[in-house]
Structure formats: C-alpha cells, structure tokens
Amino acid sequence: MTDSRADKAPPGQGQPVYLDYAATTPVDRRVLNRMLPYLTNLYGNPASRSHAYGWAAEEAVELAREQVCSLINADPREIVWTSGATESNNLALKGAAHFHKGRGRHLVTLATEHKAVLDSLRDLEREGYEVTVLPVLDSGLVDPAVFEAALRPDTVLASVMFVNNETGVIQDVAALGAMCRARGVIFHVDAAQAAGKVPIDLEQLPIDLMSLSAHKIYGPKGIGALYVRRKPRIRIDAQMHGGGHERGMRSGTLPTHQIVGMGEAFWLARETMAADNARIEALRERLWAGLSKMDSVVLNGHPQQRAPQYLNVSFNYVEGESLLMGVKNLAVSSGSACTSASLEPSYVLRAMGRSDELAHSSVRFSLGRFTTEAEIDFAIAQVTDVVERLRAMSPLWDMVQAGVDLSSIQWAAH
Amino acid sequence: MAYSDKVIDHYENPRNVGAFSAEDEGVGTGMVGAPACGDVMRLQIRVNAAGVIEDARFKTYGCGSAIASSSLVTEWVRGRTLDEALNIKNAEIAEELALPPVKIHCSILAEDAIKAAVADYRARHAGQAAVVSEQPVCRSSQG
Numbered sequence: 200m201t202d203s204r205a206d207k208a209p210p211g212q213g214q215p216v217y218l219d220y221a222a223t224t225p226v227d228r229r230v231l232n233r234m235l236p237y238l239t240n241l242y243g244n245p246a247s248r249s250h251a252y253g254w255a256a257e258e259a260v261e262l263a264r265e266q267v268c269s270l271i272n273a274d275p276r277e278i279v280w281t282s283g284a285t286e287s288n289n290l291a292l293k294g295a296a297h298f299h300k301g302r303g304r305h306l307v308t309l310a311t312e313h314k315a316v317l318d319s320l321r322d323l324e325r326e327g328y329e330v331t332v333l334p335v336l337d338s339g340l341v342d343p344a345v346f347e348a349a350l351r352p353d354t355v356l357a358s359v360m361f362v363n364n365e366t367g368v369i370q371d372v373a374a375l376g377a378m379c380r381a382r383g384v385i386f387h388v389d390a391a392q393a394a395g396k397v398p399i400d401l402e403q404l405p406i407d408l409m410s411l412s413a414h415k416i417y418g419p420k421g422i423g424a425l426y427v428r429r430k431p432r433i434r435i436d437a438q439m440h441g442g443g444h445e446r447g448m449r450s451g452t453l454p455t456h457q458i459v460g461m462g463e464a465f466w467l468a469r470e471t472m473a474a475d476n477a478r479i480e481a482l483r484e485r486l487w488a489g490l491s492k493m494d495s496v497v498l499n500g501h502p503q504q505r506a507p508q509y510l511n512v513s514f515n516y517v518e519g520e521s522l523l524m525g526v527k528n529l530a531v532s533s534g535s536a537c538t539s540a541s542l543e544p545s546y547v548l549r550a551m552g553r554s555d556e557l558a559h560s561s562v563r564f565s566l567g568r569f570t571t572e573a574e575i576d577f578a579i580a581q582v583t584d585v586v587e588r589l590r591a592m593s594p595l596w597d598m599v600q601a602g603v604d605l606s607s608i609q610w611a612a613h
Numbered sequence: 614m615a616y617s618d619k620v621i622d623h624y625e626n627p628r629n630v631g632a633f634s635a636e637d638e639g640v641g642t643g644m645v646g647a648p649a650c651g652d653v654m655r656l657q658i659r660v661n662a663a664g665v666i667e668d669a670r671f672k673t674y675g676c677g678s679a680i681a682s683s684s685l686v687t688e689w690v691r692g693r694t695l696d697e698a699l700n701i702k703n704a705e706i707a708e709e710l711a712l713p714p715v716k717i718h719c720s721i722l723a724e725d726a727i728k729a730a731v732a733d734y735r736a737r738h739a740g741q742a743a744v745v746s747e748q749p750v751c752r753s754s755q756g
Contacts, residue, residue, distance in 0.1 A: 518651055520676040524616065524624060544651065555649035592630045592680070594655040594672040595648060610647035 203228065203569045210577035215530045218578060220415075220508060220567030221364055221392060222532060226460065227417035227568070233463040234419065237456035245453045246444065256455045263462025267411065270394060270465040273401045273426055279445045280453055283423035284391035287410035288315040288358075290425050290449060291387045294435030295356050295408065296323050299385070303353030304328045307346070307384075309370075310550035311335050312360050316389055320358070337552045338501035339368035347378045356385040361393035361409075365534065365547040365563055366500030367509025369397060376405035385433060391415055391423070395468030396476070396506045401426065407433045413457070417568060418464030422457035425449075471568070479566050480507035482575050486564060487512075489579030493586060495599075499548055499561060510564040511548075513557040514582075516596040517589045522562060525585030529578055534561035556605075616677055617711035623681035628688050631670045633657045641734025645725040652679045652719065656726035658690060658698070660734055666690045666698055671726075678716040682706050682723035695731050 203225070210216045217225075226234075237259060245260045247253025264275040281287045296306060306320055310332050320330045331349050335341050341359070350357065357379050359370050372388050379386035387408040393399060395416035401409070409426040413419055427433050427448065441450030487510055490496055495515035511534075514522060519533030534545030544558035553561075564578070590596040595605060616624070632655075633640045639660045646653040652675030659668040669687040673680045685706060690698045706712075706720035 516674060518675050518679075521624070521680060524621075524677040555651070559648075559651040592627060592672050593674040594644065594653055595674045597632065597655075597672055605648060610649070610653075 204571055207569070207571070207574075210571075210574050211528050211581075215528050216574045216577055217530045218564045218566060218570065218574070219530045219532055220570075221367075221563065221565035223414050223420065224417045224567055225569065226414075226419055227464065227467060229467060230418055230460050230463045234456045234460040237459050241455070243455075245455055246442065256453075259455055259459050260453055263458045266462035266466040267424060270469040271390075271399045271401050271409070271411075271426065272403075274429060276446075277401075277426050277429050279425045279427055279448045280458055281423045281425055281449055282421055283414070284313075284389065284410045284412035285315040285423075287391075287412075287423050287425040288313070288387075288389055289319050290435065290438050291408040291410060292316065292319045292356065292358060293323060293438055294448070295385050295387065295433070296328060297436040298434045299355045303351075303355045305331065305351055305354040307331045307333065307349050307354055307357040309333050309335055309341050309359055311339060311363055311365075311368075311547045312358065313364060313389055313391070316358050316360070335550055338504070339363060339366050339499075339547075339551050340501055340504065341370060341375070343371065343374055343378070346375055350378060350382050350384055354382070354384050356387060358387040358389065361388050361390040361399070362396060362506045362509075363500070363547065364392045365509075365545060366511045366551075367392070367506040367565075368500045369393075369504050369506060371504075372406060373404055379407075380405040392506070394465065395472055396508055398472075401428075407431075408435070413461035413464050416464050416468045419457050419460040422454060422461045424461070475568055476507050479568075479570065482566055482570055482572060483507055483510050483564075485572065486510055486566070486575050486578060489576070490582060493583060497557060499551065499553060499557075508566050510566075511561060512564070513548075513553065513561045514586050515557065515560055516593045516599060517560055517586050519560055519562055521589055522560075522582070522585055525589065526578075526581045529581055531565075531578075532563050534558050534563065619685075619710050620677055620681040620712070623684040623710070624677040627671075627680060627684040629668075629670050629684070630672060632672060633659055633668075633670055639734075641730045641732075641737070643726045643729025643731070643733055645729050646675070646679075646722050648674065651675060652722055654679065654683045654722055654726045656683060656686060656723075656730045658730045658734060660695065664694050666693055666695070675719065675722075676716070678710065678712055678719040679722060681710050682712075682719045683726060685709060686723045686727060690727060695734065698727055699731055701727055 241255045243252025243256040245256040264278045268275050324330050376386045385407045388406045389410045391412040407428045412423040437448050439450050444450045497513040499511040523533050534548050548558040635642045641658045644655045654673045657670045658666045661667045669690050671683040671687050673683045703720040703724040
C-alpha cells in the first residue's frame with residue numbers, strides 16, 4: 200500500500216496542498232516501481248520479434264492492454280496506444296470522419312467538450328464538414344431530446360465527454376449512445392476524466408470510440424489509448440503513418456515503460472475505485488460544507504450527477520485569479536480569464552448559463568487518492584480567509600451590501 | 614503566472630483601501646471596468662481648496678495586477694494637482710509594477726480610473742459635463 204498520504208508534511212508547512220487532480224495526478228509509487236525495469240534492463244522494442252528483449256517488452260505491452268481492459272470491460276484487441284487523450288480525440292474524430300466521409304459530413308458535439316474535441320472538429324469544419332455544437336442545461340447536462348433532434352441522416356459521428364474536466368458533471372452516455380446506435384451514428388466518448396472515477400462497462404455501454412489517459416489516474420504523462428469497438432466493427436483512418444503499429448491505426452514505437460505504467464494505474468484503479476470514491480466524496484462534501492458557510496458561494500454543475508473528485512465553486516464578487524494569488528499554499532485552478540492564456544473566462548461555465556462574473560469568480564477544486572482531511576480543513580480556512588479579505592476591497596461586494604442591484608448599473612464598458 | 618515583487622507587495626499590503634462618502638464636498642469618484650470583464654476599479658480622490666489631491670481611496674474587483682495598479686495609483690495621485698494627476702500614464706504604472714503584456718489592460722484601467730475620478734470632481738465643482746471615458750467592450754478579453 201502506498202504511504203504517500205502519511206508521508207506528507209502538515210498542510211501549509213511543505214509543498215502547497217494539491218487540489219488539482221483533474222489537471223494531473225502524481226504517479227503512484229506502485230506504478231513507478233512497475234515501470235522502472237522497462238527503462239533499464241527490459242528496454243527492448245516490443246516490435247522486435249527476433250530476440251528476448253523484444254519478446255519481454257511485447258509481453259509487458261500485452262499485459263498492460265489487458266489491465267486497461269479490466270477497468271472498462273473491453274477486449275484487449277480494442278485498445279490502440281496513443282500519446283494521451285488529446286491524440287486519442289484527434290485520432291477518433293478525424294479518423295472516423297475521414298474514413299466515413301462518403302456516408303455523410305455532419306458531426307455533433309457539446310459546447311462543454313474539451314478543446315481537443317472542439318478544435319479537432321473545427322479543423323474538420325475547415326475541410327468541409329458541418330459541425331453542430333449543442334448547448335447544455337444550467338446543470339451542465341445536455342438535454343437528451345436536444346441531442347436526439349440534432350442527429351440527422353447525414354450525421355456520421357457524435358462526440359460527448361463522459362465526465363467534464365471543469366465541473367465533474369457526468370453525461371448520460373448510455374442514453375445518448377443508444378440514440379446514436381439506433382441511427383448508425385458513430386459515438387465517441389472522451390473518458391479522460393472518467394476512467395477510474397465512474398464505473399465504465401463497455402459490454403453494456405453503446406460507445407464506439409473512447410479516449411483514455413493515464414496521467415489523470417496516477418499513471419505517467421505522455422501515454423493514453425483509444426478504444427475502438429470490434430463488434431460492431433468501427434473503422435478509422437490512421438492519422439500517424441509509419442511502421443503500421445497498433446493494427447495500422449497508430450504507427451510509432453511503443454513506449455513500453457509508459458504503457459506498463461498505464462496498465463498498472465488502470466489495474467490499481469479497478470481495485471481501489473470503490474473505496475477511493477467513498478473516501479474522496481466524503482472529503483469533497485466536507486470541503487463544500489466548509490466553503491458554503493460563506494455568503495454568495497455558488498456550486499457549478501449538477502449537484503448529484505457529478506463525479507466525487509470535483510468541486511467547482513464561484514465566489515461571487517471576488518475575481519478568481521486574485522483568489523488563487525491569495526491562497527498561495529493551495530494548488531487549485533480557476534475559470535477566471537486571467538489564469539489561462541486565452542484571457543476568456545471559462546467557456547464551460549459560460550455554456551452552462553453562468554454569467555461572465557460568476558465564470559471569472561470560479562475555482563475548481565479536484566481531489567484525489569492522496570487528499571487528506573487535514574488538507575481539506577486547511578483549504579477551507581485559507582479560502583475563507585482570502586475571500587473575506589478580497590471582498591473587503593471589492594467595490595461590487597460594497598454595492599451589494601448597500602443593497603445595490605449590480606445588474607441595474609450601466610457599466611462603462613458596455 | 615509569476616508576479617513581480619511589487620505586484621505581490623501591493624496585493625498583500627494594499628494601500629488606501631476604502632471609501633469616502635461620494636457626497637462629500639471635496640470628493641471625486643471614478644468607477645471603471647465591468648464585472649463581466651473581470652475587473653472593476655473604484656477610485657476616489659479628496660481634493661483640497663488649492664486644487665491638490667490630498668488623499669485617495671480605492672476598492673477593486675479584479676486580478677492581482679488590477680489590485681496592485683489601483684493601489685499604486687492611490688499613492689501616486691496624492692499631493693498632485695488634478696492636471697498633474699491626469700498626466701499619470703498607464704505605461705508608467707505598467708513599468709513600475711513590471712506588468713507582463715497580458716496585464717497591460719490593468720494599468721490602462723487604472724489610468725481610466727484617475728480620469729473618471731477627476732472628471733467627476735470637476736463636474737461637481739465647475740458645472741462641467743462629466744467626461745465618460747470611451748472604453749471598448751471588455752478590452753481585457755481582446756488580448
């Protein structure tokens with residue numbers, strides 16, 4: 200058993216408290232220990248069929264394939280290794296659209312998808328495809344009727360994220376997939392944030408293509424996979440050409456140590472998911488209970504249909520980046536424009552009908568395997584302290600306390 | 614994003630946070646920005662009989678650089694005449710705080726806040742029409 204939780208310095212005394220597990224996770228030591236021999240002694244190329252080095256590497260790669268499948272109930276022959284979920288999304292969307300371009304050129308997705316999906320589809324748009332980006336409800340869920348209505352005879356593919364990376368909201372991929380299946384529309388699911396957090400059974404779910412990542416569940420960065428269903432068989436065009444690896448769908452020498460790490464991470468997730476989720480959900484609720492004691496704190500995303508690891512909160516009248524600057528002993532992320540390169544506030548929260556103000560004021564807390572109760576209590580105290588301090592210097596808070604309706608003000612910039 | 618020491622200092626020890634009564638004889642109030650853009654600054658100046666700004670207060674909703682820019686401005690306008698205050702340019706604010714290019718809009722907003730506060734004071738005292746500074750919609754989001 201890992202001792203990473205016990206090894207930590209008390210909150211505030213060592214490294215910042217890490218509550219950004221949705222961005223990435225540490226590699227679990229058990230995963231690291233499995234990876235190391237494949238960097239030193241067992242360094243063969245899994246494609247080398249002529250000697251023991253290659254055989255050992257190939258065996259490790261195939262075991263990892265089975266380990267990944269054990270978490271999602273798939274067949275090892277349905278797994279294509281990639282460099283991560285971004286590549287998997289690109290391969291799935293461009294690969295399927297290109298292969299089936301004779302059938303139709305219409306693609307469907309949601310406004311809250313990851314940029315790897317939205318930008319891949321935008322690229323296809325430039326090639327002449329037509330893309331429908333559906334709105335979501337305030338909860339972050341897509342209205343199934345709206346989704347169904349968007350599917351047309353010429354729709355080739357629909358892409359929906361399983362668990363949203365900003366809010367943790369869980370889309371009903373079973374219902375949406377069934378609508379696609381009934382119409383012969385290929386259904387792609389970005390499950391980068393879902394694997395290891397919500398149960399996934401591909402025997403049951405009508406999902407045709409599914410993107411996976413290792414580093415979100417205690418595996419190494421730089422490795423992911425695309426699940427490509429065999430029954431019914433889903434065909435995609437390769438996007439990376441070369442030695443014909445991965446049954447021609449993705450060429451490139453397999454990074455054995457990364458693959459071994461991903462396999463072990465998925466295997467561990469399968470074993471610990473139930474216990475981890477119960478513990479993490481209790482911590483998440485503790486965090487929410489502590490933060491919601493303050494006034495004007497808004498939960499973003501569906502209150503129940505949400506993975507236990509996520510808490511996205513808007514602290515009204517406080518700008519997100521200044522909040523993050525204040526909680527310097529916490530590692531969290533914000534939907535505020537200022538923390539991203541683009542200077543736009545979170546498009547995910549905007550799509551959920553949140554005002555720009557609330558999007559600017561949002562903070563995403565994401566918890567994980569090594570989060571402790573002491574860290575949660577520390578986070579509550581830090582955030583409360585800084586929110587109160589910033590509200591004391593916020594002209595908006597001032598006006599609201601004085602009974603002014605902010606929406607009644609003619610802001611100079613508008 | 615790494616912040617300069619001066620931004621951190623102003624953020625952690627903001628100068629002259631607070632408010633004067635906007636009705637007070639010698640007070641000029643300027644509020645610029647918009648919540649939807651992620652920053653709102655309210656700058657107030659207290660002007661004495663000689664036309665010199667003797668005190669200033671601010672409250673800001675915005676990122677650390679916006680808070681630092683407005684805090685700095687409250688220090689800089691003190692002891693200046695209105696015309697001298699209007700000579701404070703965003704480039705000086707940005708330089709003093711070592712703002713990176715993506716934060717220049719914070720210093721522009723601070724300059725606008727000075728103009729708005731002076732305009733408000735003058736409008737109330739000389740009967741001059743208040744000059745509302747022209748701002749594009751969410752300049753900050755145009756990067």
